[in-house]
Amino acid sequence: MVDLEHIRAVEATLFASETPLHIKDIQQYVGDKIDVDIILKILEEHYLGRGIELVKRGERWHFQTAADLSYLLRRESDEVRKLSRAAIETLAIIAYHGPVSRAEIESIRGVQISKGMLDVLIEAEWIKSAGRREVVGRPLIYVTTNEFLTHFGLSSQKDLPGIKDLKATGLLDPIDSVMNEIFTEEGCEENDG
Amino acid sequence: MVDLEHIRAVEATLFASETPLHIKDIQQYVGDKIDVDIILKILEEHYLGRGIELVKRGERWHFQTAADLSYLLRRESDEVRKLSRAAIETLAIIAYHGPVSRAEIESIRGVQISKGMLDVLIEAEWIKSAGRREVVGRPLIYVTTNEFLTHFGLSSQKDLPGIKDLKATGLLDPIDSVMNEIFTEEGCEENDG
């Protein structure tokens, strides 16, 4: 039997937090004795169908308004307007292919990307560098962040729209297995798949 | 009969708002057809006893974390620090000689003390300022607090052992070794006779 006080405590903690919370974070606030895992499920169910919902993004939980009410609240935020087509494509490539290096992103897009574009995405906290690839030149590689999942309402990387189909059709296979730099300055350089 | 959709709309609007909302504000978001007044009462009741509460302040409504749970939001954790040697000496001087000004403490210690050191002792709630001395410059004077007495298990300042007691217990170190200490540690410190 779960104590109502425990439910209230977890509810209040999540409600007051400015950022999504991991179970461990919640535990820190409400104390060790509370079974946060179970309470999150109870709360999730309690808010189901309400105007506010408890959602899990990545491994972290937060309250947000129900998506179907966006018609009431929708705002075109600056972010959306600012993001260029190139930036959106780059973000998608990092999300679906990540971890990827800049050269790999450029290979998919067939065009060089400006340094500033990655900075914009890093600043938005949607991507981050995740070490270096152990190949010649040791390029930095990039992945999407928890904030990315939160912002786009994804419960995990597997939740990316259409990712299963893309995988099945081989469109997410490592880049050089399909083709290499035929479109670089060297033109028709050959690459064995 | 109130539509659940109406309740959800008001709920989401209040949740997302950055400021408490007047009924008129809410009406603007959710549309004319909704009886906001009634819905606010329904919501107020729905959240009664939860970790989140709907409250009315003046003529405006907003959600807030239940007042009795505010302790969760400001969790305190202790971080124990040792007082520095200099701080202990300063505290001792204030205890024995208080009320004293900073200049007087420096004169007794024979070295300057930093502003930060007094701040540390004030933060520890062991000393407090007790007005100003009516001399040139009107310096602040400091005394020890009740906290101080409690912490050190004293019933009053008179409980502090006198100089004679200190000598008897050997706490007044032999002058030679003390002189050594002074010259090795603090160099050209001045001795007030």
Place this chain on the structure above:
Amino acid sequence: MQSIDETNHLSPDNIWDDDITNPDALTLNIDGWEGPLDILLVLARNQKVDLRQISILELVRQYLKFIDDARSLKLELAADYLVMAAWLTYLKSGLLLPKDPEIDPSPEELALRLQLRLERLNAMREAGARLMARDRIGRDVFRRGTSEGLRIEKLRKYQCSYFDLIQAYGQVSARTQPIMHMIKKRAVMTLEDALNRVSKIIGQSVEWTNIEAFLPTILLSGDDNYSHMLRRSALASTFMASLELARNGVLELQQKDSFAPLMVRTNSSKCKDTAF
């Protein structure tokens, strides 16, 4: 295709909306394009078939026409657009000429690679559009407008024991005791004391005696620091007193060797009047 429309709205330019239905009229504004692959992809999609079934020859024709148009309008073309044109021309001739088994990779394989590449880029373009169309925080769904925020406040507690406190005061006091305190503790025998003492003893007709015998006996016993200091002081003072008395002819001093014991005796030849 709806997702493509989404992309259009998000693109920095609106060239797609107007030109997409007529590939030959495809933009004369080269700035709007994200490289040759971008143009190829749009041209390919204009064939209105699955990308896997596009006609590569037709695609090549459209691309080359696009480049020609741009050139005839004297638009500046970046090198990579021209490289692509050259490569596509090569591909086209390879596809049209009778098959040459010597060529590896075959033109067909190159065409397939190009098609796959377009497919991959297209997939990402659509994925991007789908991502952007999701219920996004701050646009479609909202977090709480004003959160109280959670804080773990570190409460600093200071540690200091009663002993530390008292000891510290002891040390401050010790350090700042008046200099008088030091003198009191120093073990000395004054010159006056020594003069009195030596005068008294020497008045009794003393024969050659080690000067150390004139020191107070009490000093010879102690082994601690205090006694040691006092002995040195007493010896020095006694020596000074002896010199003074020798000058007055009250006593005689004798030393056989350097560092040999200093011997003292009453000056028998003189009268015993002292100056003191």
